Amino acid sequence: MAAPETLRIIPLGGLGEIGLNMMLIEYGGQSLAIDCGVMFPEPSMLGIDLVVPDWTYLRERPDSLQGLICTHGHEDHIGALPFLAREFPVPTYATPFAHALIKNKREEHNIEFPLECFRAGDSWRVGPFEIEAIHITHSIVDTVALAIRTPVGTIVHSGDFKFDPTPLDDHPSDLPHLAELGDEGVLALLSDSTNVERPGVTPSERSITRNLEAVFLQSPGRVLVSTFASHLHRIQQVLDISARTNRRVAVAGRGMVTNIGIGQDLGCLRVPDGVMVDLNEARQVPPDRLTVLTTGSQAEPRSALTRIAMNGYKKLAIDPGDTVILSSRMIPGNEKAIGEVINHLHRRGAEVLYEKVATGLHVSGHANQAELSLMMQLIRPKFFVPIHGEYRHLIRHVALAERMGMPAENCFLLEDGDVLELEQEHARRGEPVTAGRVFVDGKGVGDVEDVVLRDRRHLSDGGLVLAMLAVDQHTGDVISGPELISRGFGVGDESQAHFERAREAVLAALEELAPESRTVPAEVKEEMRRTLRRYFKKALDRRPVILPVVTEL
Ligand SMILES: [Zn+2]
Ligand SMILES: [Zn+2]
Known part of the structure; x- marks a missing residue:
């Protein structure tokens, strides 16, 4: 009798850095990819626009990849897809909002690959894998965790999550379903480690409503709110608060305009009647009656907020009395650039509120320790692999699992390229595979011709x-x-x-x-x-x- 096939878990990105998320699940020579994200270059990476995972491993077995599933639409999960799809145009599955974002990328990059839409609660088959999507809360709508049933056992991939008990859409994470999976028996849990350093629970999205509203009421001038263009619930809050405080809302920044349109089309963003005003007409609205939603919370060069701060934005200039809220986290590596934008906004006379000087205007989308523990209690896996984090996050997540009673020998701290081989009762490390970072020169938006992928070795x-x-x-x-x-x-x-x-x-x-x-x-x-x-x-x-x-x- 042939030896039973083993199941292989192979992280190609995201285990050892924040970003670049890509996980392979492989059985019998067939594989499934979960997410395919980018990482934004660190300031020391001169001459680079984006970083994508190295998928040499897939190139070495060209027919193995059966499909790709995106847990949600953040760039660190879908951003590298167009680059992968040029080489491996495999069926790609995404939830409605992520699906719409990927569709735009597919057009911008002018490539073809099959793109399917799924919703939380759906089940379907990809190669030897039976997939089930479970609704969870995060800082973008339509996020799922995945249960992947394999001939060896069930793998649960948490996606990016927090357990927000009072999300803006009144649709909390599907804890009962996660508990059912735990009852059924789970071979391995792969779980988000981003916020493992933080005790307690991440505050609910609703916890910031009152603080935001107070700023809107007190600002004598315009209120500019900068957040991620994909954060529809945050955008919803700004729209609702503006309506309540008698402000019209103008939108600055291409990504924000696009996503608000997509959100409305999908029915996950409700724009109150009469609240929107065209940016070209915003000057005619009295300052204390105007809100501006803008992109550029990370001080990206050429983004709307950066140009507004530098007085290089034709349609809008800051006046004394205006308030700017950076309703987002400062991503490490961007602090210097964000600081410059804040300096310039102050010079123009604006009040600027950001995480270091004003609390309660932003909450994270990732689970803190108490929620991570709860995930483990619900799933009760045999084996545990922390994902989505730098080494320090992964090691702390393993320590947390051990404190929760997981035997040390059942916790695997994997890094990109490491391989975990699973059988029904056993797990062991396999031979590592090629993994790493590939640099992209050119953003691929508007100038696809200019994009060059540069392997580090051939930089x-x-x-x-x-x-x-x-x-x-x-x-x-x-x-x-x-x-x-x-x-x-x-x-x-x-x-x-x-x-x-x-x-x-x-x-x-x-x-x-x-x-x-x-x-x-x-x-x-x-x-x-x-x-x-x-x-x-x-x-x-x-x-x-x-x-x-x-x-x-
Ligand atoms: Zn995310
Ligand atoms: Zn992520």
């Missing part, structure tokens, strides 16, 4: 161009440069002429920037990269890695 195959610029930190005036230095990017006798023209193109592009944007290094770098990338592509059909360095003097 500089197209050559490198280092662009150095010194600017006056107060005026943003160029003091010297840009100086261009290249490696592995010889273009013959004409190099000097090309570099001279590229320099001129950069100076011309910087001239076009709003004066205050020129004092923000992130904005200047972004503009330099865009300009140089375009120049080398157009003039030479080359795509070197462009490393902008801006010195403020």
Whole structure:
């Protein structure tokens, strides 16, 4: 008799970092992927727009992948999908809101792959796996946990979750169903570790309503609220509070406009009658009667809030008396840029409320310790694997599981590329597989042609161009440069002429920037990269890695 097949759990991303989430479940040579997310580059990753998981492992077994399921529509779960789908156009399954977001990506990237919609409560089959989706609460609508029934046993993947008992849509997590799965018997639980450092429970989305409303009532001018464009429940709160406090709402930022439209179409966002006002007409609304919803809570270059802060947004300028609420977490790595935006908003006379100076204007979408314990109690798995976290989160989550009575030998701290092999009663580590990070140069939005995937090992195959610029930190005036230095990017006798023209193109592009944007290094770098990338592509059909360095003097 042949040995029984083992079930393999293979994280390709998200175990060792926040972001880049991608998990493979493999049985009998067939695999299922759960999520396919990006990570935003750290400030030290010069010249990179996005990071995606390395799926070399799948390339080595081209026919193994049977399908991909997205637990929800956050970028750290769906952002890398268009890049994967170019190589593996497998059936992809997503909940309605995530489905709509992925559909937009599919169009922007101009690729084809089968995309199916499912809802919490649905069950279906992918290869040897029977999937069941369970509703849970998070900071985006339509989030699910997954129960994956395999010939070896049931795996429960928590997705990103918190147990909000009073969510805005009155649709709390399906705890009874999670308990039923526990009764049935679960082989392994893979659970979200993001907030394992925090004791107690994460406050409910409703806990911030009163605090937000107080700000709306007290602000003598406009209230600008910046949050993630995908956070429909937060957007709903802003709409409802605005209606109650007699303010109209204008929307700034493409992502916010798109998502509000999708939310309305799907019936998960209710816009109160008469509350919306076109941004072009917002100037005619008295300041104390206006709310502005904007993107840019992470101070992304070129986002609406960043441009508003730099006075580079034509349709809206900050006046003294306005209040800006950053209703979001500062993602580590973005603090510096967010700080700059806050400085500029203050200079324009705005009051700025953010997590360090005002509590209760944002809540997390992830479970704290008490909720993580509850998840383990409901599921009562034989084996436990913490997911979605840096190493420090994963190790604390294992410690929490052990305190909850899980035997140490049944807890597996896996990192990207590690393999867990499961049989009905046994689990062991397998041979690790290739995993890592692949860098994307070019955002793939509007300029798909320009996107280049760069494997770390071949990062500089197209050559490198280092662009150095010194600017006056107060005026943003160029003091010297840009100086261009290249490696592995010889273009013959004409190099000097090309570099001279590229320099001129950069100076011309910087001239076009709003004066205050020129004092923000992130904005200047972004503009330099865009300009140089375009120049080398157009003039030479080359795509070197462009490393902008801006010195403020
Ligand atoms: Zn999420
Ligand atoms: Zn996530």
